[in-house]
Amino acid sequence: MMKYIKIKGLMATIASATILFSGASVNAAEEGMMHPESNGFTSTGIFGKFDIPSLQRGLQVYIEVCSACHSMDLVAFRSLEDIGYNIDEVKAIAAEYDYEDTFDDDGELITRSGIPADYFPAPFANEKAARASNGGAMPPDFSTLIKAREHLGFFSSTYGEDYVVALMVGYEEDAPEGVEMNEGLYFNHYFAGNQIAMAPPLFDDIVEYADGTPATLHQTAYDVANFMAWASDPTMQERKEMGLKVMLFMFVFVILLYFTNKRVWRKVKKGEDIDPSKL
Ligand code: HEC
Structure with missing residues (x-):
């Protein structure tokens, strides 16, 4: 009976884990869309830490380039x-x-x-003005964009940061043969549907970094993605550090509980008479 219950419990755990994680990378399955590569961002994972120099460079890229079209209302x-x-x-x-x-x-x-x-001012007075300047497309607000493009799965995850880097470097001057492009759209391997209304915003040396870092296309993409991730989740580091402390506390607490439990029940196990006042 005990064994049966244990197996049943295990199966339930596996089943719920499968349900939990099966939402992974549904989007990446979209036709023609490539899966972003990992760039090893320091802020991802359970030990995530902010890379301050990169965040400052990313702010510079946002101010000098992206803020011409993208707002960031919550920062x-x-x-x-x-x-x-x-x-x-x-x-x-x-x-x-x-x-x-x-x-x-x-x-x-x-x-x-x-x-x-x-708060950072928006580049356009309203959505209609934004669309009118961008061929009908709306440049999304940066405050939570990284989170909206994140797909965390058990076997394959896509962090929003990696998606943004991929999007920045994923443009193709000419669409592959056989792809019919719509007027005013640009071919991008990583955008859903492969046709995006944003012209390639970054290229080598588009900014001159205040800290002297060479501003290659990949570096600027990495930094601005990092900055966007901070904007989406500014308390990330605090939250993860607190989480780890709680886990450590729980671990120690479970060990203490185990020995307390053993001590409390030791006489019952041995079949001795119990004097409640001496427990
Ligand atoms: C000239 C205007 C313009 C500039 C400058 C610009 N963007 Fe965009 N961006 C757009 C428009 C328009 C869209 C919406 C595209 C669409 O829906 O097809 C967009 C969409 C995006 C998206 C969302 C893609 C998605 O998955 O929906 C990201 C991410 C993005 N831009 C990042 C950036 C970054 C980073 C910069 C600065 C390096 C930047 N953009 C600069 C106009 C711009």
């Missing part, structure tokens, strides 16, 4: 302190932007420069 300048800037540097970054949300004494709108409490 405030003040949170850039988390990626290694001091408050004066944050103030300087914020001051580069203008905001029109204050009135003078006559009730006229005035333009003021940004402060750390402001």
Whole structure:
């Protein structure tokens, strides 16, 4: 009977694990779409850590290139302190932007420069304006894009970061033979359907990195993807570190419980009389 219950329990575990993980890479199965390669991002996996210099380079790529089309509504300048800037540097970054949300004494709108409490401004006034400038396509907001492109499975995972790198380097100047391209779209091996409305945004030396790192296409793609991952999940490192501490605590706690349990029941097992006051 015991054995039967154990086997049944094991089978239930396997079955639920299969159900849990079977959602993996459903998207990658889409026709013609290649599976992104892993770039070994330091923030992925259970020991994930942020790579601060890369995040700062990624911010530079976002500001100088991607922010012309992509908004990042949920990120405030003040949170850039988390990626290694001091408050004066944050103030300087914020001051580069203008905001029109204050009135003078006559009730006229005035333009003021940004402060750390402001959020990154959107490049377009609204979705219609964004679409009108991009051939009808909408450049998605960066705040959660990495998470939306992440497919975590048991046997094969695609991190959103790796997808973005693949997308940046996955353009083909000419579509492969036999592929009929739609007007204004670009061929990309990693985009669902292979036709994307975004022109290749990155190429070698598109930025000059403040820290002197050579700005190759792959490096800029890696850094901006890293930055987008931070924007999507700024408390990742704290969360994972806390998780590991909890697991360690549970491990020690289980050992203690095991010996406590043994001690409490030792007399019963031996068949001795129990005096409850001496347990
Ligand atoms: C000239 C405007 C423009 C610039 C600059 C630009 N993008 Fe885009 N991006 C778009 C548009 C438009 C789309 C929507 C494409 C579509 O739906 O076909 C898009 C979509 C995307 C997507 C989503 C793809 C998906 O799976 O849906 C990612 C990721 C992306 N861009 C990353 C970037 C990065 C990183 C940069 C900066 C290095 C950048 N973009 C710069 C216009 C732009």
